[in-house]
Amino acid sequence: xxxxxxxxxxxxxxxxxxxxxxxxxxxxxxxxxxxxxxxxxxxxxxxxxxxxxxxxxxxxxxxxxxxxxxxxxxxxxxxxxxxxxxxxxxxxxxxxxxxxxxxxxxxxxxxxxxxxxxxxxxxxxxxxxxxxxxxxxxxxxxxxxxxxxxxxxxxxxxxxxxxxxxxxxxxxxxxxxxxxxxxxxxxxxxxxxxxxxxxxxxxxxxxxxxxxxxxxxxxxxxxxxxxxxxxxxxxxxxxxxxxxxxxxxx
Amino acid sequence: xxxxxxxxxxxxxxxxxxxxxxxxxxxxxxxxxxxxxxxxxxxxxxxxxxxxxxxxxxxxxxxxxxxxxxxxxxxxxxxxxxxxxxxxxxxxxxxxxxxxxxxxxxxxxxxxxxxxxxxxxxxxxxxxxxxxxxxxxxxxxxxxxxxxxxxxxxxxxxxxxxxxxxxxxxxxxxxxxxxxxxxxxxxxxxxxxxxxxxxxxxxxxxxxxxxxxxxxxxxxxxxxxxxxxxxxxxxxxxxxxxxxxxxxxxxxxxxxxxxxxxx
Amino acid sequence: xxxxxxxxxxxxxxxxxxxxxxxxxxxxxxxxxxxxxxxxxxxxxxxxxxxxxxxxxxxxxxxxxxxxxxxxxxxxxxxxxxxxxxxxxxxxxxxxxxxxxxxxxxxxxxxxxxxxxxxxxxxxxxxxxxxxxxxxxxxxxxxxxxxxxxxxxxxxxxxxxxxxxxxxxxxxxxxxxxxxxxxxxxxxxxxxxxxxxxxxxxxxxxxxxxxxxxxxxxxxxxxxxxxxxxxxxxxxxxxxxxxxxxxxxxxxxxxxxxxxxx
Numbered sequence: 001x002x003x004x005x006x007x008x009x010x011x012x013x014x015x016x017x018x019x020x021x022x023x024x025x026x027x028x029x030x031x032x033x034x035x036x037x038x039x040x041x042x043x044x045x046x047x048x049x050x051x052x053x054x055x056x057x058x059x060x061x062x063x064x065x066x067x068x069x070x071x072x073x074x075x076x077x078x079x080x081x082x083x084x085x086x087x088x089x090x091x092x093x094x095x096x097x098x099x100x101x102x103x104x105x106x107x108x109x110x111x112x113x114x115x116x117x118x119x120x121x122x123x124x125x126x127x128x129x130x131x132x133x134x135x136x137x138x139x140x141x142x143x144x145x146x147x148x149x150x151x152x153x154x155x156x157x158x159x160x161x162x163x164x165x166x167x168x169x170x171x172x173x174x175x176x177x178x179x180x181x182x183x184x185x186x187x188x189x190x191x192x193x194x195x196x197x198x199x200x201x202x203x204x205x206x207x208x209x210x211x212x213x214x215x216x217x218x219x220x221x222x223x224x225x226x227x228x229x230x231x232x233x234x235x236x237x238x239x240x241x242x243x244x245x246x247x248x249x250x
Numbered sequence: 251x252x253x254x255x256x257x258x259x260x261x262x263x264x265x266x267x268x269x270x271x272x273x274x275x276x277x278x279x280x281x282x283x284x285x286x287x288x289x290x291x292x293x294x295x296x297x298x299x300x301x302x303x304x305x306x307x308x309x310x311x312x313x314x315x316x317x318x319x320x321x322x323x324x325x326x327x328x329x330x331x332x333x334x335x336x337x338x339x340x341x342x343x344x345x346x347x348x349x350x351x352x353x354x355x356x357x358x359x360x361x362x363x364x365x366x367x368x369x370x371x372x373x374x375x376x377x378x379x380x381x382x383x384x385x386x387x388x389x390x391x392x393x394x395x396x397x398x399x400x401x402x403x404x405x406x407x408x409x410x411x412x413x414x415x416x417x418x419x420x421x422x423x424x425x426x427x428x429x430x431x432x433x434x435x436x437x438x439x440x441x442x443x444x445x446x447x448x449x450x451x452x453x454x455x456x457x458x459x460x461x462x463x464x465x466x467x468x469x470x471x472x473x474x475x476x477x478x479x480x481x482x483x484x485x486x487x488x489x490x491x492x493x494x495x496x497x498x499x500x501x502x503x504x505x506x507x508x509x510x511x512x513x
Numbered sequence: 514x515x516x517x518x519x520x521x522x523x524x525x526x527x528x529x530x531x532x533x534x535x536x537x538x539x540x541x542x543x544x545x546x547x548x549x550x551x552x553x554x555x556x557x558x559x560x561x562x563x564x565x566x567x568x569x570x571x572x573x574x575x576x577x578x579x580x581x582x583x584x585x586x587x588x589x590x591x592x593x594x595x596x597x598x599x600x601x602x603x604x605x606x607x608x609x610x611x612x613x614x615x616x617x618x619x620x621x622x623x624x625x626x627x628x629x630x631x632x633x634x635x636x637x638x639x640x641x642x643x644x645x646x647x648x649x650x651x652x653x654x655x656x657x658x659x660x661x662x663x664x665x666x667x668x669x670x671x672x673x674x675x676x677x678x679x680x681x682x683x684x685x686x687x688x689x690x691x692x693x694x695x696x697x698x699x700x701x702x703x704x705x706x707x708x709x710x711x712x713x714x715x716x717x718x719x720x721x722x723x724x725x726x727x728x729x730x731x732x733x734x735x736x737x738x739x740x741x742x743x744x745x746x747x748x749x750x751x752x753x754x755x756x757x758x759x760x761x762x763x764x765x766x767x768x769x770x771x772x773x774x775x
Contacts, residue, residue: 038656039568040603042300051556055655057601061300061328065607072367075328080600080608085651086558086574094595094651116271116280121368123328128601128608130653132572133555151255154299156269156280159256196256196278233254236282240297241252242449312520324518354521386526426522431533434526438537 009184013170019181025174028164028224033144033235035152043153045235047145050178051135056145058153061123069124074117079108079127081142087134103139110143110163110192110202116156125155136182137165140190143202148232152239162228163192163202166217168209173216175224189217193225253279253294261292269294301392301422303327303370307361308378310387310420316348323359326389326422329368333359337373339380356382356426358418382418385428388438390445392423397448398441405444405454412461413437436464519720527721531706537717538567543758545713550667550769552675560676560692562770564668567715568658570602573650573668575676577692579683580647582638590637590645594623596652596665603657603716621700621740622652622666625729628737629698631673636693639685646678648692659715662727662740663766666700671770697770698737699763702727703755705745710755712762719743726752728759732767 010020017025029050038044041057064070069078081104085094096104107129115125127150129142140163147161167177168187182188187207191200200218209217253259259270261277269281270293279285283294296302303309303325311323311331322330333351335342337359340350351357358379359372374380390398398419399406410417415429415437427437440457447453527537534542546567555561558574580591598615600606611619626632637646650673652665674694680686704714704722714722724745729738736756741747747755 038570038601039658040656041601042604043298053555055601059600059604062604063329082599084555084572084574084597084653085595085649086555086561086576088557091576091578091649091651094597120328121366123368126600128599130599130601130655132653133557135557151282152298154281154283154296156271157255158271158278158280160254194256196273236254237252240282240449242451312518314518354518354524356520356522382522384525385522387520387523431530431535 010180011170012181012184013172013174017172019169019174021178025172026220026223028176028227029178031228031231033148033231035148035235035239041149041153043149043151043155045145045148045152047141047148049137049141049144050176051133052131052138052141053133054138054141054145055130055132056142056149057128058125058146058149058155059128060125060153060155061120062126064122064124070122073121075115075120075123075125077108077112077115077117077125077127079104079111079129079146081107081129081131081139083131083134083138087131103142106202106204107139107143107146110161111146111150111157113201114158114161114194115150116158119156125150134179136177136179137190140164140192143192144228144232148235151236159194159196160229160232161192161194161201162225162232163190164221164224164228165190166221166224168207168213168217173213173220175220187213187217189214189221191218191221191225193222193229195226195229198222251285252283252297253285254282255280259285259292259294262287264292265290267291267293269296295393297393298391299393300328301326303331303361303364303422305361305363307421308358308419309361309372309422310356310358310382310418310424310426311372311422313351313353313355313357316351316353318345318347321347321351323357323372325359325370325372325420326392326424327370329370331359331361331370331372333357333372333374337362337375339375351381356387358382358420358426378418382426385416385426386434386438388425388427388441390423390425390441392421394445394448395419395421395423397444397453398425400454405457408454408458408461409437409440412458412465432466436461439464519717523717524721527718528707531709531711534709536711538715540713542709542711545762545766546715548667548766548769550671550772552671558672559679560672560674562668562671562675564664564671566660566664566667566713568656569660569664570654570656571661571664571668572653572655573665573672574653575672575692576649576651577646577676577678578649579639579644579685582642582645586634587642588638589634590632591647592623592627592632592634592637592650593647594626594650594652594669595619596622596654596661598654598657598661602654606657617740617742618654618661618665619652621662621727621738622650622669624740625666625698625700625738626650626669626673629696629729629731629735631670631694631696631698632692633695644685648673657716659717659719660702660713663700663702663713666698666729667766667770670694670697670699674770696731696733697767698729698731699766699770700727700729700738701759701762701766703758704743705747705751710747710751712758726755728756730756730760730763732764734760 037046043058143163169185192202283296311325315322362371413433415433418426551563554563560575596619676692705724725742
């Protein structure tokens with residue numbers, strides 16, 4: 001949301017209700033998920049979501065490093081979200097900046113809300129998310145990749161965690177913002193849903209909305225999450241089923 | 251039947267077992283795996299992930315640390331497993347552990363108990379347990395170990411019969427192979443076949459045809475003689491199951507997804 | 514799935530096999546694993562390449578930005594190389610400041626690029642003393658199954674060979690143009706396993722190794738960089754033999770880098 005005083009603001013919504021990439025307001029970008037993309041990790045997943053390319057790996061449960069972080073009644077869930085230097089238009093210096101640290105924290109907390117951590121006391125479940133190419137919605141893409149990676153690693157959870165960002169562009173509520181919409185729109189609301197309970201475990205918002213717009217955004221986000229949930233399940237079934245999966249890419 | 255975390259399970263009155271949870275009167279899967287009714291419970295057998303220890307499992311570990319009264323073993327489980335000096339057939343004095351086992355040594359041990367803090371107790375006292383010498387260790391996914399053993403030990407017997415190798419199967423996915431270099435190579439190849447492709451139907455046929463095709467011939471044209479042990483104090487091949495084994499389901503080779511063995 | 518301490522049995526087995534000219538994965542002592550290179554993998558970078566070397570996977574991205582020349586080289590652009598051994602790629606990596614292994618990979622890759630004059634840095638100069646291009650090469654290791662040095666340099670060089678200088682976007686010229694790459698250094702890494710020296714070590718072979726030697730060569734027949742690593746020793750004859758092998762492998766891998774395919 002940095003459009004105050006900006007020049008050359010693109011038209012985000014046409015009179016016919018089409019967005020700059022031709023999508024309708026409630027349409028997701030194309031999403032492709034591959035479970036088990038890496039060899040070394042206990043669980044992994046690669047997500048291509050619009051122009052985003054995100055890799056996630058899970059190691060654990062394993063011994064905690066450093067030891068003083070150990071909890072004697074459950075596993076510690078640690079998450080590191082990081083962007084490659086070349087992932088964005090203006091090169092980002094390597095290393096965790098404050099934005100990455102905040103995102104790491106909210107993602108870790110989302111998973112702490114669904115992982116049965118009490119089954120593995122005094123261990124650590126380490127989640128690593130690397131954004132290789134970014135085009136808005138990377139924390140949601142990262143969360144989705146990490147969720148599939150956790151299932152791939154056999155970690156017990158209440159459910160998979162689909163996530164998506166809803167926003168406001170040209171006064172209208174839109175699902176799954178891309179880069180220009182995120183930069184020049186009026187609001188951005190990433191969220192993650194636990195389909196089994198219908199509750200949200202990640203929710204952030206930036207911008208300005210009325211109460212009605214917020215209610216609309218939540219509903220649209222939940223619908224979007226449910227569609228993404230099906231794609232996550234498909235990716236896992238493709239990896240683990242013996243027979244060809246209906247609707248799969250085989 | 252493959253289930254994913256969060257999917258509702260038709261429990262038919264069975265109680266929620268490992269790999270499941272209950273909320274509001276319904277039972278759901280908590281892990282990715284195969285649905286397995288085991289009356290009075292219903293459980294989900296994992297198809298992936300780290301080895302999760304169970305009491306009485308025989309596992310192969312590597313010594314990663316030596317302390318005054320115990321060694322720490324890496325058994326590819328969520329935690330290291332301490333092996334206490336009294337849990338061995340040797341008379342180890344305090345501070346003398348290093349003389350018997352050092353960092354990098356490989357051992358066959360049995361899981362005794364698991365306490366609430368996640369501590370894994372193991373022992374080396376028992377038939378088929380001990381220090382491993384010579385040969386090599388291959389690591390596969392723990393979820394594939396039942397296929398290495400086979401129904402009533404059929405697969406492991408096929409492997410050892412066709413190669414003359416000695417094989418110790420750890421439930422944690424670590425497998426020790428002893429014997430001639432050819433035997434080790436052929437058994438390793440079979441283990442990788444099972445690890446990579448074990449879910450595809452027809453595994454037994456593929457393994458047998460590989461072993462027959464790679465059988466070394468000798469002058470008499472008969473099956474290769476059993477090789478001499480690569481070492482003297484080799485433990486007998488542990489990990490061979492009896493029919494009462496309560497492990498993961500042993501999939502049949504039908505074209506459908508593997509069914510749990512309804513024992 | 515590799516623990517931090519390798520079972521000694523396994524190390525012994527790798528050495529026994531090597532003594533017979535054999536390796537765990539069935540390769541010969543002078544055989545590389547399968548290599549594939551996919552250039553243009555990351556659209557947000559000015560150049561990029563994804564390399565698979567067996568199960569090792571490395572991604573290099575190039576970013577060019579206008580900057581200021583160093584005072585002592587007013588007519589030259591700036592080149593900087595960074596390798597990230599991210600914890601995602603191997604269970605033994607932990608987050609935090611770069612470990613010595615990561616720093617070594619960065620520097621050995623950088624040394625080869627610089628020494629070979631892969632890019633003529635004076636051509637990155639825009640206005641002497643005031644403005645030049647800074648070329649950032651960032652290498653991300655995604656999956657570490659051994660031999661990061663060779664995979665990282667191959668990814669970096671392949672990426673550079675398919676890089677577009679964003680001159681138009683930064684208002685420095687009328688149009689973007691291809692980065693001119695004048696030499697293509699390739700690094701080949703060998704490890705000693707007993708008396709045998711094998712090329713392109715896997716992770717397990719690196720753990721069992723008694724010394725490692727990397728030799729960088731370019732297409733004009735020059736040796737441009739060397740690095741001995743791990744604990745162990747090589748005789749001068751060993752070094753000469755390794756260098757000869759490095760030229761042969763280097764030539765083949767160079768074609769892979771140029772072609773952007775297997």
